[in-house]
Amino acid sequence: MTNESAQSIVLGDVEIVRIVEWRGPFGPPGVLVPDAGAELWKDNEEWLAPDHWTPEADSTVMALQSWVLRSGGRTVLVDTGVGDGRERPHSPHFHHRQDGFLGRLERAGIRPEDVDVVVNTHLHADHVGWNTYDAGGEWMPAFPNAEYLVPAADDVHFGPGNAYGGGLQEEDRLVYEDSVAPVHRAGLVRLWDGSHRIDENLVLESAPGHTPGSAVLRLASGTDRAVFVGDLLHSPVQFAAPGCSSCFCVDPAGAAASRRRILERAADERELVVPAHFAGAGAAEVRRDGTGFAPVRWAAYDDPERVSR
Template sequence: MEPIVLGDAEIIRVREFQGPFTPAPVIVPGVTAATWKENEDWLAPDHWDPATDSYVGALQTWVIRHGGRTVLVDTGVGNGRERPDSPHFHQRQGDLLALLAAAGVQPEDVDTVVNTHLHADHVGWNTVDRDGAWVPAFPNALYLLPAADFAGLEAATDPQSDGYHMFADSILPVRQAGQAMLWEDRHRIDDALTLEAAPGHTPGSSVLRLASRGERAVFVGDLLHSPVQILHPSCNSCFCEDQQQAAASRLRVLERAADQRELVIPAHFGGSAAAEVRRAGSGFSVSRWAV
């Protein structure tokens, strides 16, 4: 895929998977069947399969190159993980490192790993299995972890939960290796990249803002699972832990994106995956897809 160029920054999508994931009424329960149908002309087939009424999503990592720095935004599910709560992710075998290599990114090239939040499908390739031990997949990277999510996972004690295993195999190893930084509220990576808290989906959910030579983007993680949430920002995904707070964060981020012409880049949009949004009544609309 051709990179997105914003100012001096290059953005590359590295996609491991795209396809039907779960019934659309399950993924965004507040959206009516009529809304999906009325927007079929642009939701299908990249974001919705009308034949099965399935939500279509992607597992992908975004690579940002700017000022000599290589940044990864979220790292997918990983390989060989115990995920008892998530059949889609349990013992999955993917090839993110090979896909990154095909895009010209070797593990040692990565300077920074951003986990927008600590859910299983955003942290899995933080680590790899080396001789039976989980070790950082990116040996020179600083891993930026939301402190609020870290605290919740650190307290997980149920060995039958995703969180318990995820902390052990994808979070704790980078912390023990001295490569993790816990942050809260706001963290400036460099003159172009800034992390900001956007809680609700998880307590520590965040967005990453990019600004370079007057052009802007915002990586919104799971604030948006589907483009229908752009039309109806009060509608949460079924995975949002604090529904009211998630809706408030989504509205705030979309308002700024529309007003400041930030390109919106969610974690899981299939097909066309980065959107310019504009205000439209009480909600928003997609004015252009970037990729």
């Protein structure tokens, strides 16, 4: 199923535009989050179904999406989706897709040349694809005026410096070569580690586990707070069981530790948690609930109460 959508919300002085590239069934919950048993999904069905899980089909529901932040007079694009025409033989959802993501951005009022910063929360295929575009058989930067912020640990892990080793698959090599190496050659990449401040409202912080360099982007403007967590969460079931990592995590235990740390702070500071792949509202505020967490309120786009709280 495809679904083109652009929605916006304002937090403090920052406008957030959500660009949905795709939304639909993704596969069995036991595959996506292997350690989250069937009872956990059933116990939380009230808020998992139907936006994140369809019990009748026993299928997760996910989205491919990017986030555009207008902050401090600049345009920041968080993650760039799958990309068109990519060789992704091990990922049927991603192989040779043709979604016209740049057109979606333009229809939301965002031209490629207007993007000042591209944030790759990590270097998996569905977060870097539109870093580049096919210019007659050569991959070129899709956002020619942007600084691409890439976690240094991921660049080492996935790049040729690691000789595509350490358990990497052939697809990892393909992803790096068509979506990361070209922006390096163009001199647009800035590698960072630990933390990196983008402006007065936005700061990147390392949150390793899903990948060695996976990161979160924190937003603090006025009294509003949000945290863009990339793939630290693939499903809201991980609110209830933060110790359960997805099947895509390079270091499941490390990802679980980062996830709990990020969710604890989000609950204490009322940060809006914005994962990369949540369908439905795409983001939620959370509270502590026993040994885990639970959603208090889902994002409400263009909701004055949400904006001014």
